[in-house]
Amino acid sequence: MIGLSISNIFRHKLRTILSVLGIMLGVASLIALVSVVDGLRFDIEQAFSKAQGARVTPLESSDPIFNFLDEEWAKKIESVQGVKVAVPVIIQAAKTVDGEEQDFFNAVRILGIDLSSQARATGSGFSGELLEGRDFRPSDSGVALIGKKIKDDYDKFLGTKINLNGSSFTVIGVYTTGSDLLDASVLLPIDDARGITDFPVGKISYLNVQFTNPSEDQRVVERINLIYGDEINARSLNDFSSQFGSIFDSVTLLVLLIASIASVVAAVGIINTMLMSVLERFKEIGALKAVGWTRGNIVKMVLYESAFIGILGGLMGIICGYAASFAISLFGLTTVVSSSLIIGSFVGAVVIGIIGGMYPAFIASRMDPVEALRTE
16 A cells, blocks of 8 residues: 555656645745754853853843943942942944944944953953953953954954944954854943943943852842842843743744744645545546445555655755755854754654645545446
């Protein structure tokens, strides 16, 4: 029966190929899109896993670019038991970089850091790992630390100048967080950043908080919120990681919904292919029933045929999806193709094939062998 089913699907090669292509495209697009989302999730989780501490923002906080917090909060937060230092930070989108106008939504971000406070910290928070050069010194002015993505995109190296909003800064170091998203930033002394962005004096975007004992981060965050929770909001960096995880879960769900539409189209294609195949083999199916084949045998034969189409489409989709994911990674994006994604896509393709064959199988099983054999 299996051999007969395989030979049947190749009777009309073009029709079968079109059905296989429908499934292949759905599987390939699903793998490519989900691999990009999982890659971004991996980058973000890696970046936050290297950072310790918390962030203090205004109570009603959205994107930190739009935050305005009184700078005096730094001293208040540092007075809380368990807090080592609160580093004032301002963040704004660059208007121009080396004379190039920036699109606000994709602009290089300028982070201004209070160097005197940063000198008392044990790490650089979001600045990640220093790849080249040196970190800031409390007396620095007119210098910049740039993310690896900025280095690559603008062809910068140690000692070169980077022009931000019409002002030049000397590159003294290159850092990486492991994420292209977070590496597309330039770190400046806070006064320099305030000067080129016209950020209000006495205001900051947020505070980077470090603790005396990092293992008690959640406890200290709760203490800050208990004391000042009516005016500000403190969140550990682990909370930010979880928040990004929830966002990426939503994006993955959206990708799956889009893929499901492609799956419906593929299933309709299989129904059409199998139904045409059944109608063309009207006499043949009648003969099989006349020699003793049961309705169950006919159903199995047709479902085997549609399942084989699903298997072929799934295998080809996995190969094409993996190739597409690899091609995307060549453009600098991290992609992650997990075994669960491969297995889930393949199983989905087979299920689509079987579902697409159910109605034609039912039609074939209901045929009257006498009427079928009389058909010209």
